[in-house]
Amino acid sequence: MEKLLEVENLTKTFTLGSVLSRVKITAVDNVSFYIKPAEIFALAGESGCGKTTTARIIMGFEHATSGAIIHSGKKEAKNEKVWFTEGIQAIFQDPFSTFNPLRQVERYFFETIENYKLAKTKQEAIARIDAKLRLVGLSYEDLAGKYPSEFSGGQLQRISIARALLTDPQLIIADEPVSMVDASLRMSIVNLFKKLRDELGVSVLYITHDLATAYYVCDRIAIMFRGDIVEMGTVEQVLMAPKHPYTQLLRASIPEADTTRRWKEEIRLADTEQDEYLRQGCRFAGRCPRVMDICRTTPPPDFEVEGAQVACHLYADAG
Amino acid sequence: MDNTILRTEALHAYYVLDVYGKQKILKAVNEVDLAIQEDEIYGIAGESGCGKTTLLKALAAAVEPPLRVMSGRVTYRIAGEEVDVATLTPEEKRKLRLEYIAYVPQGSMSVFNPVARIKDTYRDFIESHISAGSKTEAFDLAREHLTELGLPIKILDAYPHQLSGGMRQRVTIALATLLKPRIIIGDEPTTALDVVVQRGVVQLLKDVQRKLQNTIVLVTHDMGVHANIADRIGIMYAGKIVEEAPTDKIFGAPAHPYTQYLINSLPKFGDKTPRESVPGSPPSLANLPSGCPFHPRCPHAKDICKQEMPGFTQVEPKHRVACWLVGEGEHGKAA
Ligand SMILES: Nc1ncnc2c1ncn2[C@@H]1O[C@H](COP(=O)(O)OP(=O)(O)OP(=O)(O)O)[C@@H](O)[C@H]1O
Ligand SMILES: Nc1ncnc2c1ncn2[C@@H]1O[C@H](COP(=O)(O)OP(=O)(O)O)[C@@H](O)[C@H]1O
Ligand code: SF4
Ligand code: SF4
Ligand SMILES: [Mg+2]
Numbered sequence: 001m002e003k004l005l006e007v008e009n010l011t012k013t014f015t016l017g018s019v020l021s022r023v024k025i026t027a028v029d030n031v032s033f034y035i036k037p038a039e040i041f042a043l044a045g046e047s048g049c050g051k052t053t054t055a056r057i058i059m060g061f062e063h064a065t066s067g068a069i070i071h072s073g074k075k076e077a078k079n080e081k082v083w084f085t086e087g088i089q090a091i092f093q094d095p096f097s098t099f100n101p102l103r104q105v106e107r108y109f110f111e112t113i114e115n116y117k118l119a120k121t122k123q124e125a126i127a128r129i130d131a132k133l134r135l136v137g138l139s140y141e142d143l144a145g146k147y148p149s150e151f152s153g154g155q156l157q158r159i160s161i162a163r164a165l166l167t168d169p170q171l172i173i174a175d176e177p178v179s180m181v182d183a184s185l186r187m188s189i190v191n192l193f194k195k196l197r198d199e200l201g202v203s204v205l206y207i208t209h210d211l212a213t214a215y216y217v218c219d220r221i222a223i224m225f226r227g228d229i230v231e232m233g234t235v236e237q238v239l240m241a242p243k244h245p246y247t248q249l250l251r252a253s254i255p256e257a258d259t260t261r262r263w264k265e266e267i268r269l270a271d272t273e274q275d276e277y278l279r280q281g282c283r284f285a286g287r288c289p290r291v292m293d294i295c296r297t298t299p300p301p302d303f304e305v306e307g308a309q310v311a312c313h314l315y316a317d318a319g
Numbered sequence: 320m321d322n323t324i325l326r327t328e329a330l331h332a333y334y335v336l337d338v339y340g341k342q343k344i345l346k347a348v349n350e351v352d353l354a355i356q357e358d359e360i361y362g363i364a365g366e367s368g369c370g371k372t373t374l375l376k377a378l379a380a381a382v383e384p385p386l387r388v389m390s391g392r393v394t395y396r397i398a399g400e401e402v403d404v405a406t407l408t409p410e411e412k413r414k415l416r417l418e419y420i421a422y423v424p425q426g427s428m429s430v431f432n433p434v435a436r437i438k439d440t441y442r443d444f445i446e447s448h449i450s451a452g453s454k455t456e457a458f459d460l461a462r463e464h465l466t467e468l469g470l471p472i473k474i475l476d477a478y479p480h481q482l483s484g485g486m487r488q489r490v491t492i493a494l495a496t497l498l499k500p501r502i503i504i505g506d507e508p509t510t511a512l513d514v515v516v517q518r519g520v521v522q523l524l525k526d527v528q529r530k531l532q533n534t535i536v537l538v539t540h541d542m543g544v545h546a547n548i549a550d551r552i553g554i555m556y557a558g559k560i561v562e563e564a565p566t567d568k569i570f571g572a573p574a575h576p577y578t579q580y581l582i583n584s585l586p587k588f589g590d591k592t593p594r595e596s597v598p599g600s601p602p603s604l605a606n607l608p609s610g611c612p613f614h615p616r617c618p619h620a621k622d623i624c625k626q627e628m629p630g631f632t633q634v635e636p637k638h639r640v641a642c643w644l645v646g647e648g649e650h651g652k653a654a
């Protein structure tokens with residue numbers, strides 16, 4: 001099977017606190033996954049579970065403590081910022097902070113064109129910009145001479161996607177691209193990802209809290225909890241028949257737009273992130289309704305359960 | 320019986336801006352009539368930039384330049400009497416805030432001083448509102464309140480950065496409800512939280528409402544949250560409420576074309592059929608389309624839609640819609 005991007009045993013530790021009370025947090029703990037060409041892959045999980053850190057390492061903004069990123073079969077050279085190139089482009093959570101309010105939006109496009117030497121003349125540049133904007137339902141005319149404040153959040157988000165497309169990337173990393181926008185704009189953005197995948201063969205790493213849109217557009221999904229991937233498989237496997245107790249909680253916590261299905265039982269939340277990061281054994285043990293003795297001492301390995309990968313002692317006999 | 324606790328009548332609140340010496344007016348709240356009831360959770364939904372936050376500022380009597388109430392009224396019912404917010408002195412407003420009405424603004428995780436422990440924020444807050452409150456009484460009150468809401472007491476000793484985002488948001492809500500306000504106004508209290516934490520925050524809001532039997536006005540982008548918590552929902556478009564109904568009607572039988580798009584665009588588990596979003600872009604509030612502001616995007620627009628704004632038609636008791644397709648309407652009448 002062809003793999004566009006492979007993340008191999010990625011680990012990142014951060015040291016927090018003062019000199020006297022130093023704590024080490026493993027924000028990403030031995031994480032492995034791959035993304036195929038023309039595939040939308042979701043990375044989901046609680047805030048602070050390590051999603052952004054993983055994305056930043058893939059883009060070369062951050063160095064892994066250990067592990068490797070393999071892009072089109074080539075391994076990243078240690079401590080070399082090579083991956084945030086034409087092959088991989090990124091879009092971020094807050095469309096308003098992506099653009100400087102005092103700068104015309106088109107400047108960002110011309111800058112990217114210059115950085116990657118994508119056009120020889122201004123005409124050529126405009127033609128390229130216009131072509132990419134048309135993919136997201138806009139045109140160069142809509143944008144020429146305008147400042148960020150003249151666009152809505154959804155338009156700005158589509159504009160950032162168009163800019164990311166300038167280099168014809170094979171992979172777009174989208175870190176919570178819809179968390180600040182309303183329901184209808186969310187749909188227009190994920191529909192755009194679908195179109196990019198189906199018509200241009202672009203892959204997307206879609207980092208999100210919104211599992212309903214993840215189900216709608218993604219092929220496969222990984223659920224992270226406190227630095228670990230706890231469950232991974234197709235969206236049908238993971239979201240329609242979740243196996244890991246944390247995925248089950250996550251799935252049951254998605255508010256459905258259906259008044260007959262309001263939540264009835266109460267849930268328990270973690271008080272602080274640190275407690276769970278520092279836990280021995282399974283990091284979900286403090287909140288897991290099915291916790292066993294072994295969970296408190298031994299981290300669960302990955303088991304294969306009905307085609308999905310699940311890190312939970314409950315499935316020790318299944319694999 | 321009329322249980323209206325919070326009312327707006329033909330409310331117009333505009334941002335009056337000075338752009339290079341030229342006046343620019345954003346009609347962010349444009350003729351809004353609301354009658355929000357006691358013991359009800361009222362949800363407000365609508366596109367980004369349609370004026371939801373602005374409406375909440377007006378409801379909470381937190382209007383500051385460049386925002387101005389141009390015409391219309393906001394009234395509270397306090398101890399059986401209707402009080403026009405515009406007649407309140409700053410001192411009266413300060414007193415009402417938190418004791419009668421609590422406003423949790425958008426992105427309000429930062430109400431805590433980053434270098435003070437949570438308990439210090441609590442203490443300052445209690446001391447500024449309860450004149451005779453001694454230190455120990457204040458802490459007893461804070462402890463009791465947190466326990467009632469099922470939050471751990473030990474957070475009082477923590478600094479804000481030590482709490483997770485979701486815990487901070489819950490502590491913010493706990494603080495805002497300490498004095499048992501009759502009205503809580505929440506602007507996107509769960510946006511950007513993950514779903515499990517969001518559920519915890521929704522659970523907390525529901526608990527608080529059940530205990531105090533008070534009123535919550537809640538703005539969120541997340542229609543799933545509305546479905547879970549709201550009793551009634553107002554759909555806002557370009558500064559106007561265009562449809563209002565009990566929550567099950569908004570989801571089950573939306574009547575305004577904009578609401579229909581909004582509801583039909585929601586993805587559902589187990590169903591991958593393509594979903595459409597609302598075509599086109601939101602209008603500029605500085606330059607609103609004539610007539611019905613939705614007409615440039617509406618697939619059903621008729622000639623009259625371009626000329627005249629439709630009034631509300633009562634399609635059922637408690638369900639009103641402002642659209643020419645649904646009826647001629649009675650201009651500007653609150654439900
Ligand atoms: N302080 C301000 N000065 C000038 N214009 C403002 C100000 N605050 C908001 N606006 C403008 O008023 C309009 C309505 O803004 P508002 O914050 O009420 O939207 P909203 O519906 O809450 O949107 P969101 O869902 O993005 O929070 C927008 O066009 C916004 O740019
Ligand atoms: N630069 C940093 N220094 C210290 N800790 C960090 C840093 N970046 C992230 N962390 C910590 O690592 C964990 C994972 O963070 P992040 O990858 O941002 O999570 P997510 O994107 O899933 O919300 C969190 O506990 C966070 O506080
Ligand atoms: S390993 Fe144990 S504690 Fe962890 S999720 Fe599975 S059953 Fe629960
Ligand atoms: S009034 Fe006309 S334009 Fe407005 S929503 Fe109804 S049909 Fe569409
Ligand atoms: Mg993140």
Ligand SMILES: [Mg+2]
Binds near residue numbers: 372425
């Ligand atoms: Mg707002």
